[in-house]
Structure formats: C-alpha cells, structure tokens
Amino acid sequence: xxxxxxxxxxxxxxxxxxxxxxxxxxxxxxxxxxxxxxxxxxxxxxxxxxxxxxxxxxxxxxxxxxxxxxxxxxxxxxxxxxxxxxxxxxxxxxxxxxxxxxxxxxxxxxxxxxxxxxxxxxxxxxxxxxxxxxxxxxxxxxxxxxxxxxxxxxxxxxxxxxxxxxxxxxxxxxxxxxxxxxxxxxxxxxxxxxxxxxxxxxxxxxxxxxxxxxxxxxxxxxxxxxxxxxxxxxxxxxxxxxxxxxxxxxxxxxxxxxxxxxxxxxxxxxxxxxxxxxxxxxxxxxxxxxxxxxxxxxxxxxxxxxxxxxxxxxxxxxxxxxxxxxxxxxxxxxxxxxxxxxxxxxxxxxxxxxxxxxxxxxxxxxxxxxxxxxxxxxxxxxxxxxxxxxxxxxxxxxxxxxx
Amino acid sequence: xxxxxxxxxxxxxxxxxxxxxxxxxxxxxxxxxxxxxxxxxxxxxxxxxxxxxxxxxxxxxxxxxxxxxxxxxxxxxxxxxxxxxxxxxxxxxxxxxxxxxxxxxxxxxxxxxxxxxxxxxxxxxxxxxxxxxxxxxxxxxxxxxxxxxxxxxxxxxxxxxxxxxxxxxxxxxxxxxxxxxxxxxxxxxxxxxxxxxxxxxxxxxxxxxxxxxxxxxxxxxxxxxxxxxxxxxxxxxxxxxxxxxxxxxxxxxxxxxxxxxxxxxxxxxxxxxxxxxxxxxxxxxxxxxxxxxxxxxxxxxxxxxxxxxxxxxxxxxxxxxxxxxxxxxxxxxxxxxxxxxxxxxxxxx
Numbered sequence: 001x002x003x004x005x006x007x008x009x010x011x012x013x014x015x016x017x018x019x020x021x022x023x024x025x026x027x028x029x030x031x032x033x034x035x036x037x038x039x040x041x042x043x044x045x046x047x048x049x050x051x052x053x054x055x056x057x058x059x060x061x062x063x064x065x066x067x068x069x070x071x072x073x074x075x076x077x078x079x080x081x082x083x084x085x086x087x088x089x090x091x092x093x094x095x096x097x098x099x100x101x102x103x104x105x106x107x108x109x110x111x112x113x114x115x116x117x118x119x120x121x122x123x124x125x126x127x128x129x130x131x132x133x134x135x136x137x138x139x140x141x142x143x144x145x146x147x148x149x150x151x152x153x154x155x156x157x158x159x160x161x162x163x164x165x166x167x168x169x170x171x172x173x174x175x176x177x178x179x180x181x182x183x184x185x186x187x188x189x190x191x192x193x194x195x196x197x198x199x200x201x202x203x204x205x206x207x208x209x210x211x212x213x214x215x216x217x218x219x220x221x222x223x224x225x226x227x228x229x230x231x232x233x234x235x236x237x238x239x240x241x242x243x244x245x246x247x248x249x250x251x252x253x254x255x256x257x258x259x260x261x262x263x264x265x266x267x268x269x270x271x272x273x274x275x276x277x278x279x280x281x282x283x284x285x286x287x288x289x290x291x292x293x294x295x296x297x298x299x300x301x302x303x304x305x306x307x308x309x310x311x312x313x314x315x316x317x318x319x320x321x322x323x324x325x326x327x328x329x330x331x332x333x334x335x336x337x338x339x340x341x342x343x344x345x346x347x348x349x350x351x352x353x354x355x356x357x358x359x360x361x362x363x364x365x366x367x368x369x370x371x372x373x374x375x376x377x378x379x380x381x382x383x384x385x386x387x388x389x390x391x392x393x394x395x396x397x398x399x400x401x402x403x
Numbered sequence: 404x405x406x407x408x409x410x411x412x413x414x415x416x417x418x419x420x421x422x423x424x425x426x427x428x429x430x431x432x433x434x435x436x437x438x439x440x441x442x443x444x445x446x447x448x449x450x451x452x453x454x455x456x457x458x459x460x461x462x463x464x465x466x467x468x469x470x471x472x473x474x475x476x477x478x479x480x481x482x483x484x485x486x487x488x489x490x491x492x493x494x495x496x497x498x499x500x501x502x503x504x505x506x507x508x509x510x511x512x513x514x515x516x517x518x519x520x521x522x523x524x525x526x527x528x529x530x531x532x533x534x535x536x537x538x539x540x541x542x543x544x545x546x547x548x549x550x551x552x553x554x555x556x557x558x559x560x561x562x563x564x565x566x567x568x569x570x571x572x573x574x575x576x577x578x579x580x581x582x583x584x585x586x587x588x589x590x591x592x593x594x595x596x597x598x599x600x601x602x603x604x605x606x607x608x609x610x611x612x613x614x615x616x617x618x619x620x621x622x623x624x625x626x627x628x629x630x631x632x633x634x635x636x637x638x639x640x641x642x643x644x645x646x647x648x649x650x651x652x653x654x655x656x657x658x659x660x661x662x663x664x665x666x667x668x669x670x671x672x673x674x675x676x677x678x679x680x681x682x683x684x685x686x687x688x689x690x691x692x693x694x695x696x697x698x699x700x701x702x703x704x705x706x707x708x709x710x711x712x713x714x715x716x717x718x719x720x721x722x723x724x725x726x727x728x729x730x731x732x733x734x735x736x737x738x739x740x741x742x743x744x745x746x747x748x749x750x751x752x
Binding site (some may be wrong): 018056057117133138139152155156159160161212213214216218219220221223224225227229230231232233235239248249254255257258264267268270271272274275276278279281282283285287288289290291293314317319368386387402 | 433440442443445446447448474475498502503505506533537538540541542543544545546547548549573574577578581582583606607610613614616633638639642643645646666669670672673674676680699700702703706707710711732735738741742746
C-alpha cells in the first residue's frame with residue numbers, strides 16, 4: 001500500500017485532507033480472480049482514526065470495499081483523518097486490509113493535526129518541547145534562522161500588508177517541518193489566546209512567570225536550556241491571569257465576523273486579535289516584532305492566528321485566489337502579491353527585500369510536494385488541497401474541518 | 404488601589420461576547436464560482452455560502468437598530484476614541500474602547516495623538532495609561548502605517564521615562580529597550596552605575612538591556628554579579644553574562660557550590676550549556692555521583708545528560724549508569740525518579 005503516493009513509512013502521516021493512496025496485490029498465490037478486500041481501522045478503536053474515499057468527491061466511509069486485480073495493478077483511493085479523531089501518538093492508527101476475516105496487511109499511520117496547546121497529552125507536550133529544544137540547540141541550532149527571519153529588518157515582508165497571513169503560514173510550515181524532521185510525530189500546537197490556558201503557562205510547558213517576569217521551568221523541562229541571541233531563558237510577564245482568563249482580544253466569533261472579504265478581515269485581525277495578543281503581556285520579548293521570535297510562545301500565538309484564517313477560509317470558502325474576496329492583490333510591494341515569491345525562501349536580498357535571507361529554502365515534506373522550496377504567496381491558500389490535490393500543504397487544525 | 408491590583412481588576416476589559424457584525428462585501432459567491440465548487444469536495448459548503456449573506460445583513464441591521472455603528476467602521480472607531488478620552492467613563496470601559504479603536508487609529512492622526520496624550524498624562528489612571536501603551540504597541544505591528552507616527556511615538560515614550568509612576572516608567576523603558584533605543588539603554592546603564600539615578604530596579608534594568616546586549620551591559624553585569632545589591636539583581640546579571648563566553652568559570656563555580664540556591668544553580672547549568680556544553684556534561688556527572696546533592700539540581704543534571712548530550716560525547720559510563728539506576732530505586736523525589744527513568748531508558752544497558 002502506498003500512502004501519500006509513497007511506500008516510505010515516513011510518508012504515513014495524514015490530516016483531515018485527502019491523502020492519495022493505492023493498494024495492489026503483490027502475492028497472488030491461491031487467487032484465481034480479482035480479490036475483494038476491505039479497508040478499515042484496526043479494532044479496537046485507537047485515538048487516531050481514518051476514513052476512506054474511493055474518489056475525491058465520494059462519501060467518506062469507515063470501511064471501504066475494493067476489488068484488486070489479479071495482475072497486480074494498483075487501485076487508488078483516499079485516506080483522511082476522521083474529524084475529531086486525531087492521533088495522540090506516532091502511528092497509533094492501523095489501517096487493515098481484510099479479505100473476509102483474514103488480515104492481509106496492516107499499515108500504521110498517524111493522524112497528525114495541530115492541536116490546542118492546552119489540550120495536549122503530557123506525551124504530546126513533551127515530544128513538542130523536545131523537538132523544539134533540539135531545534136534551538138542552546139541557541140546554535142537551525143532555530144536561529146527562524147529567529148532571524150522575524151526582526152525589524154524584515155518586518156515589511158510579513159506585516160501590515162496582505163501578505164501578513166500567507167507569509168506567516170509559510171513561516172510556521174517551515175518551522176513545523178523542521179520539527180518533524182527531528183520527530184515526525186510532532187505538529188505545531190496553537191495557543192488559543194481568547195481562552196484561559198492553564199496548562200500552557202506552566203513550569204512543565206512554556207514556563208510560568210517568575211519574579212520580574214523571567215520564566216521559570218521545572219528541572220526536567222528542556223525549555224530551561226532555551227537560548228536566543230546568546231541570552232538564556234525567556235522573559236514573559238502576562239498582563240492577565242493565564243489560568244482563568246484569555247488575553248484581552250477579540251473572541252474567535254468576533255474575529256470571524258470581521259468581514260467576509262480578505263482585505264478588511266486581514267487589516268483588522270492583524271491588530272486585534274493578533275497585535276493585542278502580542279501586547280497582552282506587561283513585559284517580554286513577545287511584545288514586539290523585533291524580539292517576539294525569541295519566545296517559543298510566539299509560534300503558538302501565530303499558529304492560532306493561522307487557525308483563525310483557516311476557519312475564516314472555511315466559513316466563507318476562501319481558498320481559490322481567483323475568487324476576489326480570497327485575497328487583496330492590490331499591493332504594490334514585492335512579496336505581497338499572489339504571483340510574488342516570498343522572502344527569505346526565495347533568497348532575494350536588497351531593494352525592497354531585507355539585506356539578508358536567513359535559512360535557505362523552505363523545508364520539504366515526506367507527505368506532500370507543495371509549496372516547494374521557494375513558495376509563492378498564491379501557494380498558501382488551498383492548504384488542504386480541496387481544489388487542487390497537489391496544493392495540499394500537509395497540516396490541519398483540530399477544529400477546522402476539510403470541506 | 405495599587406496599580407498592580409487595578410490591572411488585575413480592570414486590565415482585561417470586559418466586553419459582552421457579542422459577535423462583531425460583518426462588514427458585508429461581495430460575499431455572495433458568483434454563480435460561476437459556486438459552479439466551480441460543485442466539482443470539488445466543497446459542494447455542500449458552496450450551497451451554504453449562497454445562503455450566508457442574508458444572515459450577515461441581518462446582523463449588521465441589528466447593530467444599526469440599536470444605534471451603534473457597525474464594528475470596524477470609521478464611525479465605530481470615532482465612538483471608541485471618544486469613550487477612551489472620556490474621563491467620566493469607568494477605566495474598564497475606556498480600556499475596552501482603547502482596544503477596539505486600535506485598528507482605526509492609524510488612519511486618523513487625531514485619534515493616534517489622543518492615545519499618546521492618555522499615555523503621557525500623569526493624571527490619568529495607571530491602568531488606562533498602560534492600556535494606551537498596549538494599544539500603541541499593538542498598532543506598531545502595522546509597520547508601514549505606523550511609520551508615519553513612529554517618531555511621535557518614540558518621542559512620547561522618551562518623554563515619560565522618568566514618570567512618577569514606576570509601572571508606567573518600567574513599561575515605557577521596556578518598549579524602548581525592545582526597539583534597541585540607545586537613549587533608553589543609556590538611562591538604564593547610568594542607573595546601574597549610579598543607583599541614585601536608577602529609574603527601575605537593577606534586575607529590571609539588566610533584563611531590559613538583555614533585549615539587545617552590548618559590551619557596556621556586560622561590564623555592568625560583571626560588576627553587579629561581583630557585588631550584587633540584591634539576589635534578584637545577581638540573578639539578572641548572571642543571566643546576561645551567559646552571553647559572554649569568558650564567564651564559563653563563574654558558572655562552573657556556582658553550579659558546584661551547594662551553598663547556592665537550586666534556582667541559581669539551575670540558571671548556571673543553562674548558562675554553562677550555552678557557552679561550555681562539555682563542562683556542563685562533566686559537572687552534571689559529578690553532581691549525580693554526589694549522594695548529598697540537592698534533588699532539583701540532580702534532576703537538572705539528569706535532564707542535561709539525557710537530552711543535551713551530543714553523539715560525539717559518547718555513551719555515559721557504567722558507573723554513572725548504575726548509580727542512576729540505584730537513585731531511581733531509592734530516591735524519594737518524584738522529580739528525580741521521573742528524570743532518572745528517562746535517563747535509564749535512553750542509556751539502557
């Protein structure tokens with residue numbers, strides 16, 4: 001069986017979107033004609049669960065009957081995570097190929113989904129911390145590039161213009177893929193900033209504010225070794241009670257109701273809730289563009305901004321850039337038009353672009369081919385591949401359905 | 404009421420959980436678009452989409468009936484700006500208004516100036532002044548539109564670095580320090596050298612200087628670490644010195660010293676990992692072999708050996724492995740047990 005059109009176990013990660021798969025007979029001994037098989041989730045049900053489709057527009061079903069030709073020709077189908085049934089551990093979902101009651105094949109997959117950070121299991125949380133700490137590697141690892149991508153020198157590439165949302169989507173995707181290169185079971189969690197997050201701002205996760213705002217970690221939390229710009233640790237002093245309150249930002253419902261058109265939606269939400277989520281802290285790197293990426297929380301904050309965009313996209317069906325309300329393509333600034341490549345992945349420096357381009361090209365994926373090493377703004381919209389199967393970016397959020 | 408307490412009660416403005424009415428646009432999908440959707444998995448949503456504009460119009464209409472301008476419109480921003488300026492309103496109302504006017508104030512110089520005025524006015528309640536600062540900082544994310552106001556903003560901040568209200572002073576210096584504002588850095592450094600002129604406590608000054616470390620800050624940090632006025636100042640100085648590779652001996656000494664607090668030894672381990680990771684590995688081993696060591700420091704050491712050891716540093720030795728194995732069985736500390744378990748799993752014999 002091929003998952004995501006690949007035989008590699010490294011490609012066996014699915015989201016709510018449709019992963020193209022195929023199956024064929026490799027051992028025909030005993031068979032005299034086409035073999036009827038059924039695809040299903042191995043019982044008993046695990047946390048991660050998938051559904052099947054024969055074609056992209058057919059119904060999603062819990063088990064799928066297929067007829068496999070004797071000549072070994074492949075039969076195609078699609079696998080998606082069953083909405084609401086994301087995995088909690090790597091490859092915790094087993095696809096079984098049954099012939100009657102006989103198990104012909106078992107293929108472990110993971111329904112890998114970006115989740116609310118406040119709802120992660122301890123194991124999910126610890127895997128995320130371990131991967132992120134490895135990426136940071138005492139301030140000398142690959143994370144340095146991500147820190148250097150988001151500074152005053154580059155602020156016009158991803159802020160205050162239409163490209164705000166696409167640029168940050170690419171940025172998060174690049175980071176997430178680097179985390180997955182360390183541990184493929186990790187997906188970037190999001191900080192739902194309009195809700196209390198009692199399990200996020202703790203010594204065991206992103207740290208609890210200590211006296212003076214220096215974040216405190218438990219002795220076995222690898223974030224205690226976090227270093228950026230040569231300085232160990234994180235300064236972050238919330239201006240609200242993180243255990244009982246959300247930040248003082250527009251709620252999700254208010255944000256989604258800002259406008260059905262991209263221009264006003266983006267320009268409003270960039271300041272509130274996005275800007276106000278950053279400035280809901282009394283002190284800390286998170287407050288300003290130039291320093292925000294020093295704090296791991298920044299990436300969870302932006303995952304939520306991206307999730308709000310994804311929710312908005314689904315609410316108004318804003319995936320196709322030919323639909324005028326999907327994007328405001330009126331900017332004259334390079335990097336903000338649909339047909340522009342995005343810095344720094346395009347390597348372009350000088351002029352209206354920043355003087356340096358840290359980090360090289362965008363990381364590849366074992367599960368999808370998009371957006372390629374030098375993404376265009378236009379590549380960030382059909383992220384689930386609903387309109388073009390090859391546009392799939394390989395991520396999904398726990399509460400944003402596919403189609 | 405102290406400003407801290409006031410912030411807790413009024414800092415998060417309570418707003419009704421109304422959904423802001425959508426500004427309708429050409430939300431109604433074109434027939435061609437809906438037809439295109441019919442060939443995709445979105446066919447069901449396309450049909451729903453055709454029905455949605457009616458609902459949105461209704462919501463906007465409801466807002467108008469109440470006499471309130473629709474959220475996100477110039478009229479709504481003007482109304483928020485008026486509320487924000489109105490000293491007869493409750494602080495929570497004004498804070499809420501400051502938040503809601505933020506997206507619009509960059510399009511209206513008078514509104515922007517009025518927020519600066521609130522921030523600078525010592526007669527305004529602290530919570531409202533701090534909300535004004537929050538609003539300005541949030542607006543600064545709109546980098547291009549904010550550029551027109553940036554100079555006014557920086558000048559306003561600089562004008563109140565000596566504000567009588569310590570919390571305002573601290574927050575304003577923080578905003579400037581994150582911008583690497585040289586005059587603000589000079590003020591912080593001067594305060595470290597001449598405490599009588601200090602605008603904020605030394606630990607806060609060092610912390611703010613750490614947003615953009617330069618040589619002057621190292622010198623000040625070294626002086627404070629050698630002769631700390633407070634424990635907090637010493638900790639902040641040590642944190643800053645971790646960026647200086649020549650400080651490794653200082654951190655090795657602290658990490659070995661059992662008379663130091665576990666927290667400061669934990670910080671030293673972090674610093675040592677940053678500037679001399681091999682030394683941390685060696686010190687961590689020594690700490691674990693010492694039966695009289697503190698549990699928290701043992702747990703930090705186990706984490707360092709389990710998670711930070713590079714492949715080229717090789718496996719841990721048998722003596723250490725067996726020692727941790729015994730520690731896992733005998734320790735009363737859940738933290739040590741948990742950390743030891745991870746160590747044993749990684750270096751399983």
